[in-house]
Amino acid sequence: MPQYKLTYFDIRARAEVARYLFALAGVEYEDKRVTQEEWQKMKPNVPNPFRQLPILEKDGNVMIQSNAISNYLAMEFGFHGNDNMEKYKIEMVGESIYDMSKAMMTANFEKDEEKKAKLTEDFYGTFLPKWLSAMEKILKESTGDYFVGNRITLADVGFIFSCDYLLAAKPDAFKDHPGLSGLYDRLAANPKIADWRKNRPQTMF
Known part of the structure; x- marks a missing residue:
């Protein structure tokens, strides 16, 4: 082994x-x-x-x-794709999630208060609504309950990981996006994921 x-x-x-x-x-x-x-x-x-x-x-x-x-x-x-199209979809979702995380972190860690306020306003007021709508659409186009069919893939793992940070900052982020809300809940309820989240070392971020 x-x-x-x-x-x-x-x-x-x-x-x-x-x-x-x-x-x-x-x-x-x-x-x-x-x-x-x-x-x-x-x-x-x-x-x-x-x-x-x-x-x-x-x-x-x-x-x-x-x-x-x-x-x-x-x-x-x-947990990756079974063929090249599935691999593409997984990596496309992953890059989209990275874009959101990067935009959020850029705003959060900006030290100049004036720039920080502008970046935060742009993220929550413009970027995030468009991103959530696009991700909801991508999920709806899936043939199953996850981003790629009916099984958890790397795309879904990246989603729950990044959205933990998003929901900590904006708990109602998914209020107008039932598909994303349902996906997050399904992933959080997965026994292996739930067990890891319960028993992992508790850290600040």
Whole structure:
């Protein structure tokens, strides 16, 4: 049986989609969480040419870049597309989710208060309504209850991960989008996802 080790900080962020995939697959792994102090000591010798985390190790092979790691695990565990069109749809949804997350984080972490106010207004007033409507349409065009048919894929995992942050900031985000609301609830009720969310280390973000 392969031996997996995922190294990242004690936060969700860039490693959490991979952790969701391990939970869904029921595959054991070492969830190595390091402090900033530990990372500074590790950094010069870390097996990653970019000197950054996360890192996934599997039987001596080192994998880097969070999206690449998530895609790899999704393919390994059966949560990616069964054909090229399904793979396209999964990656299209993933990029769309990334666009939303990036826009929200850009607004949240802007230090200039005037710019922050403008970015926040643009995100919640313009970007988010259009994004939610587009995602609702994409979901309705699916042949099943998830973004790609009747099974959970990487697209759905990315959705619940990112929308946790969105709903924390705007709890009523899905009020006019029953499809997205239903999808979120179905994913949250999945026993393996629910168990992971209940028992994972509680972190700030």
